[in-house]
Amino acid sequence: MTAPLTPPDPPTPYEPWPVPPAGSHLAPAQSPPDRAGARGEVVRAAAVTVVLAVAGVALGLLWLWLSPRIPLISDETAVYLKDGEGEEAIGADGTFALLGAGFGIVSAVVVYLLRRSGGILTVVALALGGVLGGLLAWWLGAALGPTSDVVAHAKAAGQGVAFDAPLELNAKGALLAWPVAAMAVHLILTAIFTPPDPDPDAPWTHPDWAPRGAEPSGTAGQQPAHGAPEAPGTPGAGQAEAPATRARAQSDPEGPAGP
Numbered sequence: 001m002t003a004p005l006t007p008p009d010p011p012t013p014y015e016p017w018p019v020p021p022a023g024s025h026l027a028p029a030q031s032p033p034d035r036a037g038a039r040g041e042v043v044r045a046a047a048v049t050v051v052l053a054v055a056g057v058a059l060g061l062l063w064l065w066l067s068p069r070i071p072l073i074s075d076e077t078a079v080y081l082k083d084g085e086g087e088e089a090i091g092a093d094g095t096f097a098l099l100g101a102g103f104g105i106v107s108a109v110v111v112y113l114l115r116r117s118g119g120i121l122t123v124v125a126l127a128l129g130g131v132l133g134g135l136l137a138w139w140l141g142a143a144l145g146p147t148s149d150v151v152a153h154a155k156a157a158g159q160g161v162a163f164d165a166p167l168e169l170n171a172k173g174a175l176l177a178w179p180v181a182a183m184a185v186h187l188i189l190t191a192i193f194t195p196p197d198p199d200p201d202a203p204w205t206h207p208d209w210a211p212r213g214a215e216p217s218g219t220a221g222q223q224p225a226h227g228a229p230e231a232p233g234t235p236g237a238g239q240a241e242a243p244a245t246r247a248r249a250q251s252d253p254e255g256p257a258g259p
Contacts, residue, residue: 052132
C-alpha cells in the first residue's frame with residue numbers, strides 16, 4: 001500500500017495577474033491621439049459661437065421693442081429732455097442687461113442639454129458667442145431706432161413738439177450680462193448633473209486581488225452552522241490530518257502492515 005497523497009490546493013477563483021485595463025497607469029494606452037474627436041469638439045464650439053451670435057438679432061429687436069422711449073423737445077435754440085426727472089435714460093441700459101441675462105441662461109441650458117459632457121471649448125464658445133450676440137444686438141437696436149441726428153429730427157418735428165431720442169447703450173458693462181450668465185449657468189449645471197471624470201493618478205487594483213488564503217471581507221470570524229455542509233474548497237478535518245499522515249508515511253517507508 002502507498003501513503004495517501006496530500007490533497008491539492010483548491011483552485012483559485014481568480015487570475016492572480018490579470019491584464020490591467022488599457023489607459024490605466026499600469027498599462028498606459030498606446031493608441032494615437034483622437035484627432036477626429038478633437039476636430040469635432042472644435043466644430044461644435046464654432047457652431048455654438050455662430051448660433052449665439054446670430055441670436056443677437058432677436059435680442060436687438062426685443063431691446064428696441066421693450067426699451068422705454070426718452071422724449072425730447074426743442075425751442076429752436078436747444079434740445080431738452082421733456083421730463084427732466086424721468087428714468088427713461090437708464091431704462092434702456094437695464095432692459096438690455098436683463099434681456100442679455102435671460103438669453104445667457106437659455107443658451108446655457110440648451111447647450112448643456114445638447115452637450116452634457118461640457119468642456120473648456122464649450123464654455124469659451126458660450127462666452128464668445130454671448131459677446132458677439134450682444135454687440136450685434138446693440139448695433140441693430142441703435143440702427144433701427146430713432147435717428148441719431150437729433151438736430152435734424154428736432155427741425156422735422158417742429159418747435160415744442162416732443163420726439164424720441166436715439167436708442168443708446170450708455171452702460172457698456174451691460175454687454176457682459178449675456179456671456180457671464182451663460183458661463184455661470186453652464187458651470188453650475190455641469191457641477192451638479194455631470195459626473196466627475198475618473199482620476200488618472202488613482203491607484204488601480206483588481207477587485208479579486210487578495211493574498212492566498214485570506215478571507216473575504218465580511219466573512220472573517222464566521223463559522224458554519226452546526227450540521228451545515230462545508231463549502232467546496234474549504235479545508236476540513238481530512239485536509240487538516242494530511243500533514244500528520246504524510247509524516248508517518250515518511251518515517252515508515254514500507255507502509256502500514258497488511259492484515
